[in-house]
Amino acid sequence: MNILMLSDVYFPRVNGVSTSMRTFRSELQTLGHEVTIIAPHYPQPTVDEPGIERIASRRVLFDPEDRMMRPRVLARRLALIQPGQFDLIHVQTPFVAHYAGLRLAQRLGVPCLETYHTFFEEYLFHYLPVLPKGVWRAITRRFARHQCNQLDGLVVPSQAMREILLRYGVDTRMRVIPTGMPTGSFQEGDGAAFRARHGIHPDQPVLVFVGRVAFEKNIGFLLRVADELRRTTHPDIVLIIAGEGPAKNRLQRLGDALGLAANLRFVGYLARGFELGSCYQAGDA
Structure with a gap:
């Protein structure tokens, strides 16, 4: 066809x-x-x-x-x-x-x-x-x-x-018909090295978001969750945001307003392969 x-x-x-x-x-x-x-x-x-x-x-x-x-x-x-x-x-x-x-x-x-x-x-x-x-x-x-x-x-x-x-x-x-993810796109990565590059201690709990940094993704909700965890049970929580998009500046300002600057990592767009796999491996959830 x-x-x-x-x-x-x-x-x-x-x-x-x-x-x-x-x-x-x-x-x-x-x-x-x-x-x-x-x-x-x-x-x-x-x-x-x-x-x-x-x-x-x-x-x-x-x-x-x-x-x-x-x-x-x-x-x-x-x-x-x-x-x-x-x-x-x-x-x-x-x-x-x-x-x-x-x-x-x-x-x-x-x-x-x-x-x-x-x-x-x-x-x-x-x-x-x-x-x-x-x-x-x-x-x-x-x-x-x-x-x-x-x-x-x-x-x-x-x-x-x-x-x-x-x-x-x-x-x-x-x-x-869901859009499947080709398994070959996710190579083995190195989560420990990824953490080290972004100043994250091996024992710190890490949340990971991968996707377009857009308003409709409601990423601000994740920042507020991270802030709640930081103020209650996980003071050293880190939220990694991997991606680019129009909401990035607003999210950075929200992070500053919440006092989350030390707990956030905006790592930009990561091409599928070793680097993206490393990002996933660096996270706990």
């Missing part, structure tokens, strides 16, 4: 959507399928593997990490695709890629699937706080219902997400 993935985001932008796409593409290729990805071009230098095409893009207002594909440039590229070239269109994001994917699938006479990655009801308010949270929730529910019911099928990463979309009134067929 020849599959075209369309997305408004992909590496070098590091997030769950990019990771899921890479994982599924690799597994589908292992099964003998051909998978092409069309995604935005990013300003930073990127070396892509074969089968990944980039579309000229521009900045996204209120979200400097992301890029928006230029619709006309994307439309010209998709117009070159001939009937029979792809058997399935798999959209990954509900923005420019969604509408372009629907139009292309209709023209080619092939199914259009979409993976619903993000719980936008708890997402948009953090980046566009121009409306009350309740208003954003109502808008995103209606928007999601309309978009999802345009599709031939939906992939959702969890049963919880499936139940949310059902409550929204989505009646498109859904399949729960």
Whole structure:
């Protein structure tokens, strides 16, 4: 089967959507399928593997990490695709890629699937706080219902997400397919050395968060948990935050306000492999 993935985001932008796409593409290729990805071009230098095409893009207002594909440039590229070239269109994001994917699938006479990655009801308010949270929730529910019911099928990463979309009134067929983690990505690391590099004593209790440092991840809750432990049962607790994202500065200020500066380690983005494995091994939970 020849599959075209369309997305408004992909590496070098590091997030769950990019990771899921890479994982599924690799597994589908292992099964003998051909998978092409069309995604935005990013300003930073990127070396892509074969089968990944980039579309000229521009900045996204209120979200400097992301890029928006230029619709006309994307439309010209998709117009070159001939009937029979792809058997399935798999959209990954509900923005420019969604509408372009629907139009292309209709023209080619092939199914259009979409993976619903993000719980936008708890997402948009953090980046566009121009409306009350309740208003954003109502808008995103209606928007999601309309978009999802345009599709031939939906992939959702969890049963919880499936139940949310059902409550929204989505009646498109859904399949729960969690994004697996390739076991080869987690090499043996050296937790003791990682602790030493970041000034953590071998006997100190350590909590680890690995992921995008974004507002919707509610990492502030972890800082407050660490603060409670520090003030009660574990005065030498350390919280490692591995990742990058727009919430980092605010979390650092929260840590300072809580008096947690000595108990926090912001170690940045760690590529999968020895260093990330070492970070996991350095933690107790």
